[in-house]
Amino acid sequence: MMKPLNFGNYQTMKRYTYNQMNQWATSVYMSGYQDGQDSMPQILEYDENTLEEFLLSIEGVGEEVAKKIVQAFIEKGEVAFDV
Structure with missing residues (x-):
């Protein structure tokens, strides 16, 4: 899980290029997606x-x-x- 955005990160991100911001947003998305996958049961088995x-x-x-x-x-x- 990623740390929340703080003021220092915000100041740094203001100077990000398009590619850097895209990479950051993608990493946040992937981190959230992985956290969601980890919190779900893997297989629901019913006979x-x-x-x-x-x-x-x-x-x-x-x-x-x-x-x-x-x-x-x-x-x-x-x-x-x-x-």
Whole structure:
């Protein structure tokens, strides 16, 4: 994680060329993107039974709807499970 911008950095950045500013902005973006990736679980794994259990734990989702959702995931294949 990058340190926040302080006044000293700001003074230095005022004199940046276009390329330097572009490089700085890209590095800030990449740092934030990487921090977001690191904070997420890598893989969500559900088999047919655990997915149905999870869906049934949601208020308002009944057994019939849960089975339809599970069936749709099975028909769609593993692509539906990709994060």
